Amino acid sequence: xxxxxxxxxxxxxLIIGCAKVPDKIESPGVKIDIIKEDNKEVYxxxxxxxxxxxxxxxxxxxxxxxxxFKEAGDKGKVIRSVDIDLKAxxxxxxAIIDTKSILKDEEVQPLLKLLDIDWEKLKKEKSAExxxxxxxxxxxQNVSFNKKCIIDLLKEKLNEKN
Amino acid sequence: xxxxxxxxxxxxxxxxxxxxxxxLGINFLYSALSVEKKVRELLASKDNVSQNFxxxxxxxxxxxxFARHEYFDTEQDLHSAYKSAIELKLEKKExxxxxxxxxxxxxxxxxxxxYFDNKVYYGKEIxxxxxxxxxxxxxxxYKGARLGRNTMIFILLLSAVSACLFxxxxxxx
Numbered sequence: 424x425x426x427x428x429x430x431x432x433x434x435x436x437l438i439i440g441c442a443k444v445p446d447k448i449e450s451p452g453v454k455i456d457i458i459k460e461d462n463k464e465v466y467x468x469x470x471x472x473x474x475x476x477x478x479x480x481x482x483x484x485x486x487x488x489x490x491x492f493k494e495a496g497d498k499g500k501v502i503r504s505v506d507i508d509l510k511a512x513x514x515x516x517x518a519i520i521d522t523k524s525i526l527k528d529e530e531v532q533p534l535l536k537l538l539d540i541d542w543e544k545l546k547k548e549k550s551a552e553x554x555x556x557x558x559x560x561x562x563x564q565n566v567s568f569n570k571k572c573i574i575d576l577l578k579e580k581l582n583e584k585n
Numbered sequence: 586x587x588x589x590x591x592x593x594x595x596x597x598x599x600x601x602x603x604x605x606x607x608x609l610g611i612n613f614l615y616s617a618l619s620v621e622k623k624v625r626e627l628l629a630s631k632d633n634v635s636q637n638f639x640x641x642x643x644x645x646x647x648x649x650x651f652a653r654h655e656y657f658d659t660e661q662d663l664h665s666a667y668k669s670a671i672e673l674k675l676e677k678k679e680x681x682x683x684x685x686x687x688x689x690x691x692x693x694x695x696x697x698x699x700y701f702d703n704k705v706y707y708g709k710e711i712x713x714x715x716x717x718x719x720x721x722x723x724x725x726x727y728k729g730a731r732l733g734r735n736t737m738i739f740i741l742l743l744s745a746v747s748a749c750l751f752x753x754x755x756x757x758x
Contacts, residue, residue, distance in 0.1 A: 574646050577639075577646065
């Protein structure tokens, strides 16, 4: 009986441990607008995407990491990184990443080159977007999260409300 | 030629199938007499509706072993949702059509799980209109438990046959 009691947490951990960890940004998209700030032209950079949890019973909480724009290849140079901080990614769901930042000219130029965005077109129309970013130019780094069984998580939330 | 004594084979086979049958029986009884009963009571409650529906959902979120949440057939689930609505004597099919046609999650069990996980996690209310989809989840559990019961009956029949063959073999020996 004691052996079974000791093995039970191991089995539970194995089940949670076998969960498929989200390691890819779904549908990444970038929008760059040229705006005026303090009489200077700056670039309003908006990055959006999704992180999908394909597990049915495991939720990821406090999911943190960096979305990196990088050159192709495993050791490709990182051109720009964007912080990701997601409260929770529930089972069978996707958490939305939507970050905004202001970039200077010297920061945006390498990004435009990497994403093959026409600089002249951006200057003329004051706006450009790209929604079919090649997988090899975008990735996730320094990812950390907590894994939890969805039933335990929902029970905690219900008890919190009570 | 030496006669082969199969009695041990029948005995062990009979015992193993008996144990499996009993375990399946316990699983079925737990689902039918405990979980399903509790869920029906919570869904029938008139006070504190949202809270009780959330408790019912958490019970249903733990799937029955024969009706786990990993495997879905989208078209079959929609068809099942309609069929369940009629078999469980819910309101008219036209009412269910209106809800399925709207922004409600009723298309598949998978959608219902995603929808209600969000509702409970973010503390949103579950309304009486959404009870239908909890009943679809209950129906899935009900079907899973009955599949378990039928499997138990089959396994116990195998055990009984094995026991008969054991006694026949002993008599011949």
